[in-house]
Structures are given as C-alpha cells and as structure tokens.
Amino acid sequence: MKRALVSVSDKHNLDKLARRLHDAGVQLISTGGSAKFIEAQSLPVTPVDEVTNFPEMLDGRVKTLHPAIHGGILARRGMPEHVAKLEEHKIDTIDVVVVNLYPFRATVTNPDKTPTWEEAVENIDIGGPAMIRAAAKNHDDVLVVVDPADYDEVCDAIESKSVDANLRRRLAWKAFQHCAAYDASVSEWLWDNAGFAEPNSLPPAAVIPVSQSVPLRYGENPHQPAAFYQDDSLRENAGGGVARAVQHHGKEMSYNNYLDADAAYSCVSDIKEDACVIVKHTNPCGAAVVGANRDLLEAYRCAVRADHISAFGGIVAFNTTVDADLAREIREFRSPEDGETRMFYEIVIAPSYTPEGLEVLKGKSKTLRILEAPPRDAARLSWRQVGGGFLAQSADDVTGDTASFEKAAEATATDEQMTDLRLAWTIVKHVKSNAIAVAKDGRLLGMGSGQPNRVNSVRIALEKAGDEAKGASLASDAFFPFSWNDSVEKACQAGVSVIAHPGGSMRDSDAVECCDKYGVALFTTGVRHFKH
Numbered sequence: 001m002k003r004a005l006v007s008v009s010d011k012h013n014l015d016k017l018a019r020r021l022h023d024a025g026v027q028l029i030s031t032g033g034s035a036k037f038i039e040a041q042s043l044p045v046t047p048v049d050e051v052t053n054f055p056e057m058l059d060g061r062v063k064t065l066h067p068a069i070h071g072g073i074l075a076r077r078g079m080p081e082h083v084a085k086l087e088e089h090k091i092d093t094i095d096v097v098v099v100n101l102y103p104f105r106a107t108v109t110n111p112d113k114t115p116t117w118e119e120a121v122e123n124i125d126i127g128g129p130a131m132i133r134a135a136a137k138n139h140d141d142v143l144v145v146v147d148p149a150d151y152d153e154v155c156d157a158i159e160s161k162s163v164d165a166n167l168r169r170r171l172a173w174k175a176f177q178h179c180a181a182y183d184a185s186v187s188e189w190l191w192d193n194a195g196f197a198e199p200n201s202l203p204p205a206a207v208i209p210v211s212q213s214v215p216l217r218y219g220e221n222p223h224q225p226a227a228f229y230q231d232d233s234l235r236e237n238a239g240g241g242v243a244r245a246v247q248h249h250g251k252e253m254s255y256n257n258y259l260d261a262d263a264a265y266s267c268v269s270d271i272k273e274d275a276c277v278i279v280k281h282t283n284p285c286g287a288a289v290v291g292a293n294r295d296l297l298e299a300y301r302c303a304v305r306a307d308h309i310s311a312f313g314g315i316v317a318f319n320t321t322v323d324a325d326l327a328r329e330i331r332e333f334r335s336p337e338d339g340e341t342r343m344f345y346e347i348v349i350a351p352s353y354t355p356e357g358l359e360v361l362k363g364k365s366k367t368l369r370i371l372e373a374p375p376r377d378a379a380r381l382s383w384r385q386v387g388g389g390f391l392a393q394s395a396d397d398v399t400g401d402t403a404s405f406e407k408a409a410e411a412t413a414t415d416e417q418m419t420d421l422r423l424a425w426t427i428v429k430h431v432k433s434n435a436i437a438v439a440k441d442g443r444l445l446g447m448g449s450g451q452p453n454r455v456n457s458v459r460i461a462l463e464k465a466g467d468e469a470k471g472a473s474l475a476s477d478a479f480f481p482f483s484w485n486d487s488v489e490k491a492c493q494a495g496v497s498v499i500a501h502p503g504g505s506m507r508d509s510d511a512v513e514c515c516d517k518y519g520v521a522l523f524t525t526g527v528r529h530f531k532h
Helices: 014-023 032-039 048-052 067-074 080-088 104-108 117-122 127-137 148-159 165-193 255-270 296-306 324-332 355-362 415-428 454-469 487-493 508-518
Strands: 003-007 027-030 096-099 143-145 210-216 226-231 246-249 275-280 283-289 314-318 345-350 369-372 381-386 389-394 436-440 443-448 473-476 498-501 521-524
Touching: 003 014, 003 032, 003 067, 003 127, 014 027, 014 032, 014 148, 027 032, 027 048, 048 067, 067 080, 067 127, 096 127, 104 117, 104 165, 117 165, 127 143, 127 165, 143 148, 143 165, 148 165, 226 255, 246 355, 255 275, 255 283, 255 314, 255 345, 255 415, 275 296, 283 296, 283 415, 296 314, 296 324, 296 443, 324 355, 355 369, 415 436, 415 443, 415 473, 415 498, 436 454, 443 454, 454 473, 454 487, 487 498, 487 508, 498 508, 508 521
Parallel strands: 003 027, 003 096, 096 143, 314 345, 345 369, 473 498, 498 521
Antiparallel strands: 210 226, 246 369, 275 283, 275 314, 283 443, 381 389, 436 443, 436 473
C-alpha cells in the first residue's frame, strides 16, 4: 500500500484516518477541501493537480477525471501490458481510494433552507462516483472505502499487512451500493422537481434506497430469516413513524412488533384529538379520545375495555405525551375481566414522554418495549411485493372529515353522533377489509375485520358493542351491496343511530330504504378504505 487518494465530503474521523495512513507509510493524495483538512493536521499531502499536471477547473467540476488518476486506479497489477502502459505514461498506481460523495440528499432535504435548482444540481457528484466505481471494479488491487465506519478496520488491515480478498470484496459491494443509493436519490429528486412529470404521478421506473437498520431474530415465524430496513429515499427523509423511533426500554423488536407498532401509530396519528389506540395483529381493537368528560387516563381505560381480551399482549399507542400518571395507570391497570390480572403489552409507543413518565413505565417489566416516534408522515408512496414484482400506490391519506359526507336518508344525526362517526370512519381505515367500526361517546365499541363477507364483519362488531350499540355510529370501509336481513338491517336492529359507507352500489337505494324504515341516519362518504 503505497498511495491513497482521499476526497471526502464527510470529514468525520478523517484526521485519524490520514494520520494512520501516513504512519503506515502511505502517501496521501487529495483534492480541495480534503487536502486543506489534511494539511491542517500537519501531515504531508500531494494535491491532485500535481499528479495530473492539470489544474482543477470549471468550479471544481473537473479535477480527478484524468488518466493519471483513473489509470492509477484501474490498472491491473498482474497484467504486464497494463504495467507497461503506466510506465510509458509515467503514471503511478493508487492502492487505496477513500471517497464519499457530495451531500446531495442533505442539501435537497434541508428543513431550514430549500435549495435553488442550481444548488441542487451542483451537489450531484460526478468525479466521486467515477473514482468509487473504478476502485470497486479493480478491487483485487485497490481498496475502496466509502464509509467512515470502516476506517479503523481498513487501517488495522493495512498496518498488519492482512488485507484479504474478503475485505476487498465486501468494501467493493459497499461502494457499488453507496453509488446506487446516491443515484436513486438524484433520480427521485429529478422526477419530483424537474417539472416534466404530472403531480403525484408514479415514475415508469424506480430504485428505492434502503439500509439495514436492525437485524431481527426471525420473521413472522422462527424459520424465516428477517431484518428491518430503513427507507433512505427523499420522500421518507423528513418523515417519522416507527422507522425513526427511539427504543428507550425492553427486549429487541421483532418482525411482528414492527408491523403492529406501525399499525398502531398510523391509526392514532390519524385521530385529531388526543387519543389512545390499542392494536392486536395489526387491527385496532380499542380506541378512545380525550373529551370534555374524559382525560387521557380515562381514554386509555376505555380503549382497553373495548376488547380487553384482544388488548392483552397488544400494542398501546398515543398521539400525545405520556406523563407519570398515565405511565402508572398503564403499569398497574388490571384486566376488566377479573380485576386481578395485570394487563400485559408488547409495546407502548408515543411521540414523547416526560422524564418521570418514562421512568415509571420502565418499571412495568424488563421486556416492555417503549418507543418514542416522531410524528408519522403519511404523504408517501406505498410498495408491496407480489410474486415477480411490486405494487405501488400513493398512501391512503384521507382521514375522518365528515364535512364532505352526503346525507342519504331522512333521519338526521346530532353533533355528538357525527363526532363519533368521524372516529369510526377514521378507525375503519386501519382495519383489515371487510371492515366495520362502531363508536360511541368518543370510543370504539367494536370492530369486525378481515371477514370474506361484510355481514360477518357487522355481526362481530355489533357483538362486541353489545347493548351499547344503541345510539352508536357505524362506519363501513366499502359500500353495502344489500340491505334485507343483511348488514344495514342488522345494524339498525341493534339500535345503531348513524351509518356511513362509501356508496356507489347499484343497491344503495336498499340501504336508504332500510334506514328510513328504522329512522337511522345514513351518510355516503364518497371514499373507500379497503385495506388488504
């Protein structure tokens, strides 16, 4: 290892790297700011323009794109004709390439300053990817380093003269992955900002950069290897949710934990009032909002009572701060069934905790996972894998705004019933289809999920609601195709006062006729909330 080319935007630990390379007898070649940084460490460094005998030009756009650089990187040391060409043109080999790229993504996603078009374009790196790709291609002879986290391992290997093929190939893989993610960010930004694409249109081709955040013990079942990958795309960069949650306490997260936590936090984040939502197997089984006669503690109690059997072992989510009193309630709450058994939860997730609340909650058990997640960004593209391909769609970001609902039957609803209808309509969006949600007095009474027919979903939701269904509001994720002895009639007979469904069925008039018969208010939403 005789010569190393260093050109980095991220100068984290560059001082340590440069000194260790110098002490190992490696000559340092560098560009612009990196060269000045190394000089400031009182270390010798050769500017690139002394190697190329050509000045940096075009505002730095051209500095390393030169045969004296790329010939030194790409030449195969074991091929006599390559070595001869280097000697003929007086080019020295470069054995280590340490490069990371202009901060394109950080520039275009800066929350404090929106870059101009020119500023964004000038942060598209050209020479850096060229050097990285060249070094990665010739990894048998050149070490390529793109991540400061690898500096120590690389220096250890150089100092001990133990650079092996496994290290070279792993770093080469990492280099190509680094470039691929970078190009994906540029491509996505151009699609969203260049002006040639229709607003909210889906690109004809896409690359999604993701990075492994957490290795998992297994997937949905123990025989399935699994990992959690964080979305590094521009659309997700400013977003929140489970991917950027901080775990304060408890066992490591599992595959199913991530799915359930995301379902719970997505649902509670859609509710406008301060609220609690409890999820089991990705379906909300309990929910309640803070109101005039209910604080957050009581909202939590109401959410558990909606279905305490399902709540046991579930995920508890809040869209507001968890304080010490609430934490103590979660910690000490007993099963409504026997008044003795303490409720057990896998996860508590909220946007924030008071210091006292966090400490109290930690005392519940050593295993309880406590997550603090930034507000969830719903404006994103949703991807789903199927055999041989992927489905993509914009997110279902329509929430429970009853102002756009159309009155379809004669009976009217009170303001309180419409507020409950808004809650039911918000909850049903997060329930697996066929989905029914019944709400009253600011809390979920029951839901029916995942049934092959809507009648069974209605029956299950009403059974959970029991006698409290009288005067309640019911929401359906899709239209009711029939009414006689069907979903609408069963709801009316149970005493439900208000029903909402998307409408659009050829038999919508049957639902209207049934509601008029029982004096039940009926609204069409014009929006469907299928969740498969």
